[in-house]
Amino acid sequence: MSGDLQDQAKRHLWMHFxxxxxxxxxxxxxxVRGEGCYVYDEHGNRYLDGLSALYCVNIGHGRAExxxxxxxxxxxxxxxxxxxxxHPRSIELATRIAGLAPGNLNRVFFTSGGSEAVxxxxxLAKAYHAAKGEPLRHKLISRKLAYHGVTMGALTATxxxxxxxxxxxxxxxxxxxxxxxxxxxxxxxxxxxxxxAIEEAIEFAGPETVAAVILEPVQxxxxxxxxxxxxxxxxxxxxxxxxxxxxxxxxxxxxxRLGHWFGCERYGYAxxxxxxxxxxxxxxxxxxAVITADHIAEPFLHGKAIFxxxxxxxxxxxxxxxxLANIDVMEREDLCGxxxxxxxxxxxxxxxxxxxxxVGDVRGAGYFHAIELVKNKDTKETFSSxxxxxxxxxxxxxxxxxxxxxxxxxDRGDPIVQLSPPLIAGEEQxxxxxxxxRPVLSEASERMExxxxxxxx
Ligand SMILES: Cc1ncc(COP(=O)(O)O)c(C=O)c1O
Numbered sequence: 001m002s003g004d005l006q007d008q009a010k011r012h013l014w015m016h017f018x019x020x021x022x023x024x025x026x027x028x029x030x031x032v033r034g035e036g037c038y039v040y041d042e043h044g045n046r047y048l049d050g051l052s053a054l055y056c057v058n059i060g061h062g063r064a065e066x067x068x069x070x071x072x073x074x075x076x077x078x079x080x081x082x083x084x085x086x087h088p089r090s091i092e093l094a095t096r097i098a099g100l101a102p103g104n105l106n107r108v109f110f111t112s113g114g115s116e117a118v119x120x121x122x123x124l125a126k127a128y129h130a131a132k133g134e135p136l137r138h139k140l141i142s143r144k145l146a147y148h149g150v151t152m153g154a155l156t157a158t159x160x161x162x163x164x165x166x167x168x169x170x171x172x173x174x175x176x177x178x179x180x181x182x183x184x185x186x187x188x189x190x191x192x193x194x195x196x197a198i199e200e201a202i203e204f205a206g207p208e209t210v211a212a213v214i215l216e217p218v219q220x221x222x223x224x225x226x227x228x229x230x231x232x233x234x235x236x237x238x239x240x241x242x243x244x245x246x247x248x249x250x251x252x253x254x255x256x257r258l259g260h261w262f263g264c265e266r267y268g269y270a271x272x273x274x275x276x277x278x279x280x281x282x283x284x285x286x287x288x289a290v291i292t293a294d295h296i297a298e299p300f301l302h303g304k305a306i307f308x309x310x311x312x313x314x315x316x317x318x319x320x321x322x323x324l325a326n327i328d329v330m331e332r333e334d335l336c337g338x339x340x341x342x343x344x345x346x347x348x349x350x351x352x353x354x355x356x357x358x359v360g361d362v363r364g365a366g367y368f369h370a371i372e373l374v375k376n377k378d379t380k381e382t383f384s385s386x387x388x389x390x391x392x393x394x395x396x397x398x399x400x401x402x403x404x405x406x407x408x409x410x411d412r413g414d415p416i417v418q419l420s421p422p423l424i425a426g427e428e429q430x431x432x433x434x435x436x437x438r439p440v441l442s443e444a445s446e447r448m449e450x451x452x453x454x455x456x457x
Contacts, residue, residue: 005030005042022393029401034061037422037429039406048432050407050419055220055252055368056283059329060422066284066325073321082110082315089320096327097291100261103270107297109307110315111288114251114277115149118214120309121247121275121290122153125212127307128245131299137211137243139173141201143194145222145413146179148214148249157214160221160412173211177201181225181413183361183372184380195234199242207242214247214275217263222413223370224363232269245272245296251288255279256330256423258366259340266365272296282326285319335423339366342426349430350419353437358445367425370418373441375448382414383448390451391415396444405436417441 009028014020030042037060039049052058059066073089080087094108109124111117122140129137140157142148148157155164156174164170178194190196202210213235219225239246248271253263255276260266262274273296277288300307313319330336343366350362350369360374373391375381383391388411396417397409408418417437421429 036060036062037425045404047401047404047406048421048429048436050405050421050429050433052279052420052422053283054278055257055420056278058255058257058279058423059282059326059333059335060424063282063284063329065329066282066322069321069325070285070318073318077317079317081312083310083312087317087320089317089324090315093315093320093323096324097289100327101274101291102262102265104294105262105271105274105291106294107292109290109292110320111277111290111311112286112313112316112319113288114275115151115154116311116314117251117275117277117288117290118148118154118157118247118249119151121214121249121273122157122212123309124273124290124292124296124307125245125247127309128296128299129211131305134208134243136209139175139205139210141175141177141198141205141210141213141244143179143215143219144176145181145225146216146219146249147221147412149251158221162412175201175205175210179219179222179225180227180231181222182228183363184414191228192230192234194228195231195238198235199238202238202242202244207244210242210244212245212247212272213239214249216249216251217253217258217267218365218368220252220368220418223372223410223416223418224365224368226363226365227267232264232267236269247271247273247275249275251275251277252279252368252420255282255326256336256339256366257368257420259336259343261336280326281319281323282329284326285316285322286313287316287319287323289315330423333424338426339423343367345427346421346425346430349434352434353441356438356441356445358441358448367423368420370416371437371441373415373417373444375452383411385411387448387452388415391444391448395447396440399440399443400436403436403440405433407433 031039032042033040039047082090097108098106111120126138142157142159144159146159148154153171156171159176177197180194248264250263258266264271272293274291281287353359358373359371360377361372364370375383392409392411392415410416
């Protein structure tokens with residue numbers, strides 16, 4: 001059976017964002033089962049899922065009640081669309097989300113995932129401005145290194161050259177501004193410099209042509225860049241000054257990831273739209289959404305006005321039933337509170353690794369953190385792309401997995417190890433993370449030193 005699965009995976013499955021050639025002589029890791037913070041592969045090996053299966057499974061694996069909710073819904077009404085019709089679960093979930101979302105974020109446009117949510121939010125921003133008599137407003141501002149998805153609009157927002165460049169030309173109107181990675185700023189730089197760069201970009205583009213700014217509360221791409229104090233308040237002022245909408249891309253940062261239902265609550269700002277996915281259903285079914293403030297929906301509520309956009313599966317009844325059951329679990333177990341109570345300890349464990357020569361920075365918020373790996377801690381010198389390839393793909397990712405920890409090693413910015421465990425994780429898992437990361441990162445720094453001296457020789 002297991003041999004068959006391997007052969008079939010190699011023969012038929014097109015894996016996403018994967019160098020499939022690297023599995024020519026190695027097994028594809030096949031995850032077959034999950035329970036709590038752990039998943040199991042086809043050979044019965046257990047792994048701590050330190051990434052919540054790509055920042056998704058917030059309530060943890062193996063919750064039968066979400067499966068039961070899906071089964072009950074499929075029996076009652078497997079599918080109906082939200083195009084001109086509605087069904088009870090999409091109505092109930094939209095109402096529940098509106099009740100949890102801060103301020104006047106009261107209307108929910110469902111999608112099947114994050115890229116669709118970002119795509120929809122940009123289109124809605126354009127449609128909103130057109131409806132308000134400003135049809136020239138079409139540009140979207142986002143940050144360098146940020147990941148906002150892969151469909152052509154969302155990809156335009158994504159600020160990662162390697163992902164964008166092969167698919168150009170992209171959607172016209174994408175503009176990129178600096179991110180908030182202050183680890184790499186000169187010390188005397190104004191803390192709100194990156195916020196002010198957004199205003200410069202708006203003025204340069206011509207404010208009357210700019211539709212929206214899209215930002216994550218904590219930026220994933222590049223490794224959990226947190227905002228400076230007052231950053232989002234400054235951005236909100238800038239957006240208001242120029243009539244530009246603020247979209248908070250919370251595909252990762254909502255549903256408790258930062259200790260709140262929504263990431264914007266943690267940093268105290270009021271977006272015009274929130275894009276979300278992943279943790280909205282803890283990924284027990286594919287679901288995403290754009291949650292809009294009342295004033296965004298208002299122009300579409302009268303006469304013949306229409307937002308001419310939709311997806312067959314946006315707000316699928318089974319996914320919405322799962323979304324409702326997911327919120328039940330999060331409320332019953334107060335998972336946002338659990339994250340707020342335990343994030344300090346999680347951070348303490350990661351900070352304790354700072355004594356290792358390869359650990360340059362530890363940053364993040366809630367249950368969403370990254371460790372930046374450096375060649376020289378004093379100068380913050382980073383690894384070359386060749387060295388980083390050797391470090392991450394030649395050693396770290398395989399070794400961490402072999403020792404039973406799933407986390408993300410990434411060098412789309414500077415090299416990082418990223419952790420985003422299920423929100424139910426606690427002391428036991430934190431200690432396990434440390435017990436695996438410490439020896440592996442120590443060995444990584446020794447290897448890189450040896451490797452660099454060999455390459456110098
Ligand atoms: C902030 C953000 N936006 C959008 C997306 C795209 O979501 P999806 O992969 O569900 O299309 C992601 C995916 O990780 C994300 O992190």
